[in-house]
Amino acid sequence: MTVRKNQSALTRTEKRRFVDALLELKRSGRYDEFVTTHNGFIMSDTDQGERVGHRSPSFLPWHRRFLIDFERQLQEVDPEVALPYWDWTVDRTPSASLWADDFLGGSGRPGDGKVMSGRFAEASGAWEINIRVDQRPYLRRALGTGARQLPTRAEVDAVLAMPVYDASPWNSASTSFRNHLEGWRGANLHNRVHVWVGGQMTTGVSPNDPVFWLHHAFVDKLWADWQARHPDSGYLPTTRTRNVVSLHDTMRPWNDVTPADMLDHTPYYTFDA
Amino acid sequence: MSAGTFAGLAVAATAAVNATAAKAAPSERQGSQGSGLEAFDEVYQGRRIQGAPTRGAGSHGGHGGGHGSGHGGGHGGQAHDFGYAVHLDGDELHIMRNADGTWISVVNHYETFATPRQLARAAVTELHGADLVPLVLTSA
Numbered sequence: 042m043t044v045r046k047n048q049s050a051l052t053r054t055e056k057r058r059f060v061d062a063l064l065e066l067k068r069s070g071r072y073d074e075f076v077t078t079h080n081g082f083i084m085s086d087t088d089q090g091e092r093v094g095h096r097s098p099s100f101l102p103w104h105r106r107f108l109i110d111f112e113r114q115l116q117e118v119d120p121e122v123a124l125p126y127w128d129w130t131v132d133r134t135p136s137a138s139l140w141a142d143d144f145l146g147g148s149g150r151p152g153d154g155k156v157m158s159g160r161f162a163e164a165s166g167a168w169e170i171n172i173r174v175d176q177r178p179y180l181r182r183a184l185g186t187g188a189r190q191l192p193t194r195a196e197v198d199a200v201l202a203m204p205v206y207d208a209s210p211w212n213s214a215s216t217s218f219r220n221h222l223e224g225w226r227g228a229n230l231h232n233r234v235h236v237w238v239g240g241q242m243t244t245g246v247s248p249n250d251p252v253f254w255l256h257h258a259f260v261d262k263l264w265a266d267w268q269a270r271h272p273d274s275g276y277l278p279t280t281r282t283r284n285v286v287s288l289h290d291t292m293r294p295w296n297d298v299t300p301a302d303m304l305d306h307t308p309y310y311t312f313d314a
Numbered sequence: 315m316s317a318g319t320f321a322g323l324a325v326a327a328t329a330a331v332n333a334t335a336a337k338a339a340p341s342e343r344q345g346s347q348g349s350g351l352e353a354f355d356e357v358y359q360g361r362r363i364q365g366a367p368t369r370g371a372g373s374h375g376g377h378g379g380g381h382g383s384g385h386g387g388g389h390g391g392q393a394h395d396f397g398y399a400v401h402l403d404g405d406e407l408h409i410m411r412n413a414d415g416t417w418i419s420v421v422n423h424y425e426t427f428a429t430p431r432q433l434a435r436a437a438v439t440e441l442h443g444a445d446l447v448p449l450v451l452t453s454a
């Protein structure tokens with residue numbers, strides 16, 4: 042059974058095996074397929090048109106399925122690996138162990154933002170950025186320089202208190218739990234973390250930075266936490282709604298999975314807390 | 315593999331966009347009215363940035379039918395027309411307009427900007443001298 046743990050609780054061995062599996066997916070080319078898929082969706086998900094992965098109700102189930110697929114790929118490399126989550130309300134500085142050289146490596150250098158330390162640094166030769174929006178082939182970060190502080194626990198709790206999953210117009214203008222968690226409204230939770238990390242994380246090819254998975258694993262956990270707090274609230278919309286995925290519609294690119302199929306994460310994994 | 319093999323995919327777009335303006339409710343339409351939609355042409359931090367309304371202004375890029383299923387995997391980025399285009403040293407910067415009228419670009423995808431000019435300047439800063447991967451048009 043897969044247990045997703047807080048990244049700060051991982052042992053040295055667990056960190057090494059997770060990084061080893063990432064590097065193997067990168068080497069085989071499978072990693073970049075996930076980057077390509079994500080970018081394709083984020084570029085085509087628009088407020089006025091069809092939208093599946095972002096700025097729409099299915100933001101949460103889409104990313105849940107995307108992470109499950111990725112975790113399965115990791116486990117084909119090493120069955121003992123699970124996606125860790127990054128609770129950015131707690132580990133909120135560039136000196137957190139998340140950014141140590143034995144895990145994801147540190148921030149980028151001033152200027153071009155190139156990550157210089159750890160196993161994802163260009164010098165390691167194992168993490169070339171192939172799917173990209175500009176010509177730079179190396180991982181970049183600018184931890185904490187592009188956004189105000191990471192969201193606080195109080196900001197997260199305020200969003201978790203919102204009782205309605207999503208609402209018309211079902212996009213980045215909605216007043217709803219989903220949109221406040223995604224971060225187009227209110228405290229900008231999920232979006233702000235992308236900006237705080239900087240570099241590729243601010244772009245459509247954000248999965249190029251392995252912290253993408255730990256960030257989204259936490260966003261996914263917050264969805265589960267919200268469900269536990271609001272047992273009488275469910276995914277919306279439940280009926281066919283133009284341009285968005287309703288409860289029983291299938292989601293691209295899989296076309297065989299609906300938001301309803303993703304409401305319960307426990308057949309796939311559990312959390313350590 | 316060569317880095318360029320996949321590079322174009324990063325901003326792959328399709329020419330076969332069903333820009334069905336008639337389907338858009340008036341409130342959803344990307345009109346040429348509103349703030350920040352005048353043309354601009356300037357050099358910012360040594361890079362030339364240009365913005366101008368497109369002829370398609372008034373239509374939006376939502377690809378109409380085919381809701382939900384019916385699209386295969388590997389769905390690339392769509393060349394949505396939000397009524398405005400931004401170029402950086404001649405390369406098109408992929409931009410998108412939010413429902414509230416703010417803008418994002420492929421370089422700053424999680425942070426909104428009030429005007430295309432602010433968006434273009436932010437892209438220049440973020441690129442730090444690097445060139446954009448050219449927009450590649452592929453058929454759907």
Ligand SMILES: [Cu+2]
Nearest residue numbers: 079083094095
């Ligand atoms: Cu995403």
Ligand SMILES: [Cu+2]
Nearest residue numbers: 231235247257
């Ligand atoms: Cu994200």
